[in-house]
Amino acid sequence: xxxxxEVEVTRLSFADRIAGARIESVRVGKPxxxxxxxxxxxxxxxxxxxxxxxxxxxxxxxxxxxxLLHLGMSGSLIFAGTLPGPGPHDHFDMVTDRGILRLHDPRxxxxxxFATGEDAPEAVKLLGRLGxxxxxxxxxxxxxxxxxxxxxxxxxxxxxxxxxxxxxxxxYASEALFLAGIRPTLRASxxxxxxxxxxxxxxxxxLADAVSKGGSTLRDFSSAQGEAGHFQLSAMVYGRTGQPCxxxxxxxxxxxxGQRATFYCPTCQKH
DNA sequence: AAAAGCCCCTGGATGC
DNA sequence: TGCATCCAGGGGCTTT
Numbered sequence: 001x002x003x004x005x006e007v008e009v010t011r012l013s014f015a016d017r018i019a020g021a022r023i024e025s026v027r028v029g030k031p032x033x034x035x036x037x038x039x040x041x042x043x044x045x046x047x048x049x050x051x052x053x054x055x056x057x058x059x060x061x062x063x064x065x066x067x068l069l070h071l072g073m074s075g076s077l078i079f080a081g082t083l084p085g086p087g088p089h090d091h092f093d094m095v096t097d098r099g100i101l102r103l104h105d106p107r108x109x110x111x112x113x114f115a116t117g118e119d120a121p122e123a124v125k126l127l128g129r130l131g132x133x134x135x136x137x138x139x140x141x142x143x144x145x146x147x148x149x150x151x152x153x154x155x156x157x158x159x160x161x162x163x164x165x166x167x168x169x170x171x172y173a174s175e176a177l178f179l180a181g182i183r184p185t186l187r188a189s190x191x192x193x194x195x196x197x198x199x200x201x202x203x204x205x206x207l208a209d210a211v212s213k214g215g216s217t218l219r220d221f222s223s224a225q226g227e228a229g230h231f232q233l234s235a236m237v238y239g240r241t242g243q244p245c246x247x248x249x250x251x252x253x254x255x256x257x258g259q260r261a262t263f264y265c266p267t268c269q270k271h
Numbered sequence: 272a273a274a275a276g277c278c279c280c281t282g283g284a285t286g287c
Numbered sequence: 288t289g290c291a292t293c294c295a296g297g298g299g300c301t302t303t
Contacts, residue, residue, distance in 0.1 A: 002296060033279075033299085056297075073297055074281075089281085107280045109297060126299095153274060161274095162298080169296055218296060219283080258275070261294085 002071040004167025005210035013223035014079035015051035021096035029091035033111040055166030072109025079224040131164045145196035148188040156184035174263045176202040237263040
């Protein structure tokens with residue numbers, strides 16, 4: 001499910017409320033992608049300082065150490081004063097004096113990992129190869145072009161890989177390429193500097209727009225406040241196979257790249 | 272080094 | 288109604 005916008009919307013929906021909270025207990029359900037890496041009782045008594053985001057990871061800073069949290073394909077967080085007993089897909093509860101933080105994740109591709117610090121091996125393993133943050137000032141169009149030049153793979157897959165720029169998943173890769181007028185199959189190395197600049201701007205624009213719309217709710221995404229997103233209603237191509245392009249009315253096409261669906265307009269997007 | 276495939280897992284939609 | 292098949296927002300790992 002969650003790409004950068006959904007993760008950021010989640011972060012914004014509980015970061016301020018949980019900051020300063022004291023952890024009282026932790027409950028772990030079924031195994032997620034990796035073990036928590038520390039005995040759950042080791043978190044008791046620690047204080048939540050802040051919640052940051054790196055790519056699609058949430059970093060929950062504690063007074064000692066941090067939790068790295070990933071929502072995988074189907075994960076969502078809820079943070080509330082009281083919650084019903086955990087259901088079969090609620091795999092992590094962190095009870096604090098300000099409320100319960102709960103991870104709901106039917107497919108269990110998500111993860112909760114404890115690390116003693118950002119330089120600790122468990123953290124470096126997950127964060128070490130991530131590319132630049134697209135909504136930060138450090139995302140530079142010329143450097144982005146230089147990075148694309150070094151890659152021979154189709155540009156859609158370079159966006160998804162996350163080692164050049166983070167946070168762009170399957171929805172927003174298709175959307176950004178539409179906004180930039182670039183075919184998803186075009187080899188990254190063949191993108192000119194001006195077109196790379198267009199794509200750079202498109203990535204920033206689509207992600208920021210999606211954050212402002214509360215993310216995309218395809219099935220069941222909601223923020224930690226329980227609010228659904230509505231970016232999906234304004235998607236230009238994602239999920240619109242056969243429907244008319246919103247710009248030129250050519251039917252939107254689908255193709256498969258690396259086992260994922262890609263959506264594009266054959267008229268608006270050029271090789 | 273980079274690219275391409277595989278796989279983890281569950282549930283919902285579709286088709287026979 | 289029942290059952291099989293396909294598909295889904297990610298990404299680490301292994302193989303080419």
